[in-house]
Amino acid sequence: MSAKITIHDVARESGVSIKTVSRVLNREPNVKADTRDRVQAAVAALNYRPNISARSLAGSKAYLIGVFFDNPSPGYVTDVQLGAIARCRQEGYHLIVEPIDSTADVEDQVAPMLATLRMDGVILTPPLSDHPVVLAALEREGVPYVRIAPGGDMDRAPWVSMDDRLAGYEMTRHLIDLGHKDIGFIIGHPDHGASHRRHQGFIDAMREAGLAIRDDRVEQGWFSFRSGFEAAEKLLGGSDRPTAIFASNDDMALGVMAVANRMRLDVPAQLSIAGFDDTPGARITWPQLTTVRQPIQAMAGAAADMLMQGVEREAGAPPPSRLLDFELVVRESTGRAPS
Amino acid sequence: MSAKITIHDVARESGVSIKTVSRVLNREPNVKADTRDRVQAAVAALNYRPNISARSLAGSKAYLIGVFFDNPSPGYVTDVQLGAIARCRQEGYHLIVEPIDSTADVEDQVAPMLATLRMDGVILTPPLSDHPVVLAALEREGVPYVRIAPGGDMDRAPWVSMDDRLAGYEMTRHLIDLGHKDIGFIIGHPDHGASHRRHQGFIDAMREAGLAIRDDRVEQGWFSFRSGFEAAEKLLGGSDRPTAIFASNDDMALGVMAVANRMRLDVPAQLSIAGFDDTPGARITWPQLTTVRQPIQAMAGAAADMLMQGVEREAGAPPPSRLLDFELVVRESTGRAPS
C-alpha cells in the first residue's frame, strides 16, 4: 500500500502553501504561471491525487454524478453509463448508479440516497425522466438533474433528447418509399414519452403520403420482446396482412421477427420489419434489423456535461437543453413491397 | 432544499453527545438500550442521514464499492450491478461503476481512481477478474477485491463463481440423452477462465459417453454473436454436419441460430442448439434457447457481502470463496436427434 500523500506534501515539495496547491488543482485564476508549473511538477513527482471525500466535505462539489434507471433494456442502461463515464473521467467525476424499482416505494429509495451522498447532479433515464416522485424529491433536495428523452413538462428542467417524431417519420417514409402502402405499427410503452412521438411521426408520414391508417394495423406494445410477439400475432393473424411492420423499438421488432420466422414468412420479401434504437440485438438476428440509431452515449455524455457545468436555470431563461441527431440504419429486414 | 441536519442536531435532540449518536449509528456495543432508543427516535424524528463524505474522511470506511467491468455483454453487466446494489443498499453502501478499457492503458485508468476514491472494495467481473495489471494495482493500493468467475490463481484473493465445468458437463449430457452423438462445440473467449471450464465439461461428458470429439467439430469463438455466426458457418458448412451445437454462451448460440435460420434448418428437428448464461437474448428468438442460468445477481451479491464484511484473508487461512448453484434451462431449441 503506497503511503498516502496529501496536499501538504505537495505544498512542502513545491515550496508554497496548501491553498496555492488547491488553487492549481482547481484551475483557479490568479496563480503565476511559474508557481503553477512548480506545483504541477510536484504533483506529478509525488503522484498526488486529491482525496475526494475531503474535497466534497470541505467544498461544494461532490465529484459524484448519479444515474437513475429503471429500464428493462440492459443495452440502453450500459450505453448510458458508458457515455456518461467517458465525460466524467476527464473532469475527475465518478458515476453512482442507482437502479430504482418503480413498483416499490420510490420515495424511500431516492430520499435517503440523496441525503447521504450529496451528488452534484443526477441523470434520469426514461421512464424515470417523467416520474413525478423522483422529480419532486430531486427538487426538494436541491439536486440538479438532467432528463434524458422526457415525455412532457419540458420546461421543468434541462433535458437531452433526440427528435423521435422525425425519426418515426423518416422510418415510415423509408417504408413508403419502398412501395409499402399497408403498414402495421406497434406503439411503445405508454410511460415513455418517446413512444408517443414516434407514433406521431408514423401518423404524419402516412397522412402526408395519403395512406390510410387502419385501426387494426396499430397495436399497443410495452417495449418488450413478448409484447412485440403478441402484437405481431394479431397483426399477422388474418389472411389480410400488412406488407410491413414498424415496431417502436428493437426488442418488439425482434418479437415480430420471431412470429414471421415461425409463420415461415420471408423477411423482407413477404414482410418488411423495422425497429428503433439499434440495440445490440438488432444485429443478432437474421436478417439484421433496419432501425434507428439513437445517440444514447452521446445523450448521456451531454447530460453529464450539463451537470458538471453546474446547469442552473436562471429565472426565465430557457434551459440549455439539447436535441441530438439520430441516424436511419437500413439493414436487411426491410425491402421492396411485394407486388 | 431541506436544511442540512447534522449529528449535532441529533445529539441535542436526544440529549447525548455526538459520540454516542455515532455509536448508535455504527451499531457499536456498550450503549444502553434506553439511550439507543432515544437516539434512534431522534434520528427518525429529524430524518437525519449521516454525511458519507464526512464519515469516510474521518473513519476507515468509505461506504463505496466499485464494480469494474470490460464485458461486451450488457445483460451481464446490468445483472451484476443489480445483484450488488441489492445488498449494498441495506448496509448503506453505494456502487461506483467503472468501465475499464483493456485496449487502453489500464494502469492509467485504475490507479488514479483508486487513489481519489478510497473504496472499501472492488468487484471484478470477467475478464478483469484475471487482469494482472488490475490485480496488481488493487493490491498495491491495499484495496480489497473479490473476483467473479476467475480463471486461475484461485488462492490469490477471494472469489465467487459457479461450477462451469459441471454445467458444461450437464448440458452436454442433456444433448447426449436426447440421442445426439455428433455434437459441435464453440469455445468461449480464451481470456475468460470460464471458457476453459465449460469446454472441459463438454469433453468430460463426451468421453464418459464414449463419444468421439472430432477436431472439426470444435471451433474457437469470442463470446460474440459474430464469432458464433462464423463458427456455425464452418460447423454447418459441409454436407456432413453435427445434429447439435453447444455454444459456450448465448450470444454465440444466437449466431448459430441465425445461420440455421438462414440455411432453413429446422431447429430443433434438424439441429439442436444450446447456449449458456440465460441472458435476455435467450428468450428473444424463436425457438427459445436451451441454456444454463448463471446466478449472476447472486454472485455479485455474494461478492458485495464479502467486501462489506471486510474480507481479509488471514495468513494461511483459505479465502472465504463461494461456489453458487446454476440451473439447466431447457427450452425449445434442443430436441431429440434426427434418426
Next chain:
DNA sequence: AATGTCCTTGACAGCGCTGTCCGTTCAACG
C-alpha cells in the same frame, strides 16, 4: 512620490464525522 488597484499568496477556520482517550457510574467481588 504618494496613492490606488490589481494580482498573487497564505493563515486560518471549519466541513461532519470517527478514533482515541479519559471520566463516571454501577454491580459484583474479596
Next chain:
DNA sequence: CGTTGAACGGACAGCGCTGTCAAGGACATT
C-alpha cells in the same frame, strides 16, 4: 466496606481539503 472492572458517556483532536479574508507586492495613475 473497599476494590475492581465492565459498561457507558463525553471531550477533543483531527481526517484532507476548500472558502474566506487579509496581507504583501507589482504596477499604473495622479
